[in-house]
Amino acid sequence: MKALVIGCGIGGPAIAMALREVGVDAEIFEAYGASADGVGAFLNVASNGLDALRALDAHREVLRAGIPTPDLVMWSGTGKRLGAVSNGLALDDGTVSHTILRADLHRIVRDEAVRRGITISYGRRMVSFEDTGDRVTARFEDGGEATGDLLIAADGVHSRTRRLLDPTAPEPRYAGLYSGGGIVRDQDFTGEPGVYHLVFGKRAFFGYTVAESGETWWFANLPRELGDVPADWRPVLAEAFEPDANFSADLVRRAELGPMLPIHDLPPLPTWHRGRVLLTGDAAHATSPSSGQGASLAIEDAVVLARCLRDAGDHRAAFRLFESERRDRVERVVAYARTISNSKAAGPVARVFRDALMPYFLKRSASQESLAWMYRHQVSL
Known part of the structure; x- marks a missing residue:
């Protein structure tokens, strides 16, 4: 059996590696003409995502390249400490x-896939596919095509495969926020390594953590109308953070700022698969970064899909089994993240209620068991 994997972000290489573990050949087709080296800021790989990578024996380099960040502390824009929760639950070995x-995450999973003999073809933007019942053919913008037994979409929140599979599928939803950030080394911006500080500011949301090296990794979420893009984000962000009782405005003025991008998620999709074509990762269930689970869910998908293909009688049964195992979980994460994103974009009245009630809710959620459904979820081949 051969699978055509559309997309070489995080999910695509993970899928290809997982499929090889169960005897399914896989080739990855990436729309862009070069790899994504140097693209994007930083992200969270939750403990459940690291556990899924461990199922693929692909976790060690990720652990070496990342910063352990087990704790979250919440603040109001006035400087009031609202409470603290865990950023995931530790695995049995303390990870x-x-x-x-x-x-770095992309490079690690891509290079590991290549090391295992998986072919990645760049500049292959899929424009259509044909499912004949016994095979599926992907056709690309460059005029070429490829044929396999399965077509697995890992092409992100704005997935072309999803639109081809179901033209009536709901479009991605704008979360009301633009997001960006960067890394700065400055002795004026310090903190306890391993702790994320998250600030629900008066006009925008600010988060940061400090590495052992002394670098401050920071990000900003700014409520804004979709498409309202200024010529220069720096003064816009600095003005948004100016009323807050922290160093966010000063940091924005002095730090290098990456691109500010709109945040989207996906409402529940009626169709995840049809025939020999399946959606996975953000193509099926994109969650906003507020969950800290996007990459982890994509890696979980890879492991579960491979197991289903191995254990089910045929691809139809495997796809049904995959959806039944994954749908409730991922939709719960998407809803959870959307609630958090909405709180970041709260208006003046909602902000008062949020800051007053959040300490109570954080106390309730500080119990590790309240988050076990998300972080103790384990997948295996």
């Missing part, structure tokens, strides 16, 4: 969630 440059 905790890690923050890693997206470019």
